[in-house]
Amino acid sequence: MTDFRPAYETLILRRERARLHVTLNRPEVKNALNPTLLGELREVIGLLRERSDIKAVVLRGAGGTFCAGADLRNMEKSFNDPPKPGEKDPIAASNREYGTFLEALGSLPQVVVAAVEGYAIAGGFGLVCVSDIAIVTEDCGFAMSETAIGIVPAQIAPFVAARIGVPQTRHLALTAARFKGAEAVRIGIGHHLVKDTAALDAKLEEVLKQIDRCAPLANALTKQVIMRVGTQPLPQVLDFAADCFAQARRGPEAAEGLRAFAEKRPPRWATE
Missing domain, CATH: 1.10.12.10 (Lyase 2-enoyl-coa Hydratase, Chain  A, domain 2)
Incomplete structure (x- = not known):
């Protein structure tokens, strides 16, 4: 059985009995997704598929923020050259990789619990929508913000639609609407609404104990x-x-x- 690395550059892993806590650890940029972070998450997901000793995976962000989406600085610097004739646009190929990643995360054999506070925007919003259970704080901010900066929520939109339905997804994606935790729970993105971080920790433990009861x-x-x-x-x-x-x-x-x-x-x- 392959074990996880003792340390990661952009993740903090903590094992607690049959639970694995995975914390996105780029708090200086609100845990924005960059190639290093996504690469390390892919590695962890690949290992989890073979780990029958782990029943639950808790996904969280360091510094009080879940995930503010893709690191736009990295996006701005990438793929300036046009695609070569007859070849697939490298932007499309790169974008498609995130869909593959979300599909892998959402289909893990473990129960994936998202503990969401601060912000869950764009790609971070997609992470919440492939979790099995999401606990969200009242003041957490959510948005499918891509269209507001001229891009398409291409890889998260199918997972959002699977979570809350096509009509709701059309509304959120085509307005880039921002909303808080209560609305996220009302439309089905989150399952549990809590007041603050302390209440989030308490509800998380309650949910994990429920998962403990299941084989x-x-x-x-x-x-x-x-x-x-x-x-x-x-x-x-x-x-x-x-x-x-x-x-x-x-x-x-x-x-x-x-x-x-x-x-x-x-x-x-x-x-x-």
Whole structure:
């Protein structure tokens, strides 16, 4: 089993039993996404796919801000040369990589919890929309701000639409509207609204304890079933779900869970 690096340039990792806390660590630029940060996040995501010992991943930003989107200074300096005839525009290829990254983050077998405060803008907004659970503070600022600076929210828009629906996404993307935590929860971007950082920490621990009660493989398979809804024909989804049920039922988690229920005790995974 490959372990994580002891230190990263733009991330802080903290292991807590079966939880991994991943903190974006560029507070001087409100944790804006640059190639180094995205590269390190991709590496961590790749390792997490093989880590059945980790049940939950907490995504957060250092310095009281979740993520203010892409580092525009880096964007301004990149790709000044036009594409060569017959070749794909390198801007398009680079942009597409972020969609691949969001897809990988959203499909992790672990439960991804976003702890959101400060700002979640543009690419940072996309991070929230691929999380399984989002806890947001009342004063956190949200926006799909891309169109206000003349670019397209190309890679986040499909994930936002999957989260809150096409009509709401059209409104947010075509106005670059800014809004706070209560509105984010109302339209389905966030799940829990809290007053401040202290309340965020308390709610995060409450949610993580709820996740502790669930079996890791059962959660991973359940997530796969849910994510197929709306993207595959219903009979195909139900067939896949039945196979997942059989896989879980024949596995050690179901045996332990049923035994624990009969013995009126918590299953092992809830106490590890």
